Every structure is written in C-alpha cells, then in structure tokens.
Amino acid sequence: MSCAARIEAFFDEVTNTVTYLVSDPATRQAAVIDPVLDYDFRNGKVCTKSADRVLATADAQKLDVVWILETHAHADHLSAAPYFQFRTGASIAIGERIRDVQGIFWPIFNLEGTPGEGSEFDRLLRDGEFVELGNLQIEVLHTPGHTPACVSYRVNDAVFVGDTLFMPDYGTARADFPGGSAAALYKSIRKLLALPPETRLFMCHDYKAPGRDTFEWESTVAEQRARNVHVHEGMQMDDFVAMRQRRDATLAAPALLLPSIQLNIRAGKWPEAESNGVRYLKIPMRLPA
DSSP states (O other): OOOOOEEEEEEETTTTEEEEEEEOTTTOEEEEESOEEEEETTTTEEEOHHHHHHHHHHHHTTOEEEEEEOSSOOSSSEEOHHHHHHHHOOEEEEETTHHHHHHHHHHHHTOSSOTTOOTTSSEEEOTTOEEEETTEEEEEEEOOSSSTTOEEEEETTEEEOOSSBOOTTTOBOOOOSTTOOHHHHHHHHHHHHTSOTTOEEEOSBOOOOTTOOSOOOEEEHHHHHHHOSSSOTTOOHHHHHHHHHHHHTTOOOOTTHHHHHHHHTTTTOOOOOOTTSOOOOOOOOOOOO
16 A cells, blocks of 8 residues: 655645645655746746756655656746756656647647657656556546646645646636647546546646635535536536536637747757847737738
C-alpha cells in the first residue's frame, strides 16, 4: 500500500489559478503541478513571487522537486515551469497530445522551428502511464475537451483535474478554444466521476460562484455527482453540449490568452532575446479587408 501524498495548495488570485505542491513524506521527493509565473501584461514585467512561495515551502520542508507537471497548455496564465526547472533541475511533463495543440497554434503565431514534436518538454505522457514520485505513483488520465492535450493526475485518492471540473456550484470549464470539444469534455468528466465517490478532486481554478464568499478548490467525486450545476447525474451528453456551447458563446477571451498560449505550448520558455537584449511576444492582428 502506497503512503499518502502530502498536498499543499497555493492560490493566485490575479489569475484564479491553484498551483499544487505534492510530495512523498517518506522520500521527500516532490512535484509541482500547474506553476504560475506573475506577469503584468500592461507593462510587460515578469516576477516570480508566486513561484517563490512554492519554492520557499519546498525548501522549508527539505523537499527535492523532481517533476513539474502541467495539466495542459494554459490560456489564462504564464507557466513558471522554466523557472522551477532552473531552480530545482526538475523535469517538465505534459500530456502527449500537446503536439496537436502546437500544430493548431504554431501557425497562428508563426513561430520558428518545427511544430508538433513536443520537444520543448522533457516528457510527454500517455493515458494510463505512471510517473514515479518517490514511493508514490502518479497515474496519468487523458481528460480532453478543454484542450485536446488535457490530462489529470491521480495520486492514490487524490486527482488533480486541471480544466475539466470546477467546484460544484460553478460547474465546468469552457470548451470553445481551437481543438476544444464539449462532447469530449463531457466524456472526460464522466471518466472522472466514475472514480470511487470518496476520491478527492483538486481544481486548477476557482472564481467564487455567486453567493460564495471564499475561494475553494477541493471537492469529491460524490459531491460533484450530487451537486455540480452542469453535470449532475441526470445530465445527458447532448444537453451538456448544448448548454456548454451556449455558455461559451457568452465568454470573453482570457486576458492573458495571447501571451499564455504562445509561451505555454513551448513549456513556458521565452523566445530568445533580440539584438537589443529584449524578448518579444507576438500579437496577431486581424485587420479589416
């Protein structure tokens, strides 16, 4: 029987994102899931305050961070994976279908190099395989829908669900980005909700549903089955797809969509500095004909 993982959450209110530090108490090996890099798009300034909070906790507990695990290429925050790798030497991993996401977005940003290889990441993960973390085994669950490459990570009775489910009173993630699919999202959610009812589910985001005063990010399969406002037990796929598509049509693009996608499909790595020593991101322009 494997030991219980220690799980610590770090909430970034600016992007409504939760970063997790997961560790094996016996060996003190640790993984960081969905790390956030602080970025002010108004002036282009980057800082590592959020990442340093996680690192300070890891240092205080004498943890050896060996994995940086991304649930997907995020569209709402920049990944701090390269910074964690620089500080710890950890490997960066993501679902193998990141190649599909690269193939979609590479031409949009006209990025240099060959798209679709996923070589920016140290390891591409398949559905059903395991990542070793000390005495712990982290199972990879392919849970597409929000993006084709989305994965969830299962450690004993805990699952880090990325952008599939939100807290029961808020519902589910959008599925209208290029390559997204509400039908695939429904199937992924049903896959997660088929796990034992006591399974703990850890969200990647929280936005405080109307009437709730606090940010929350932990639920259970039983709670989601009973109370999720989008995928309660009686919700069939056709109804879910129609609901999700109606809702998605009303949503604005995330504020950090353009910088996030072009960095995160490359494992958070910045483009090389130009001749003046400055690094630049691209903003595609759609001009009238």
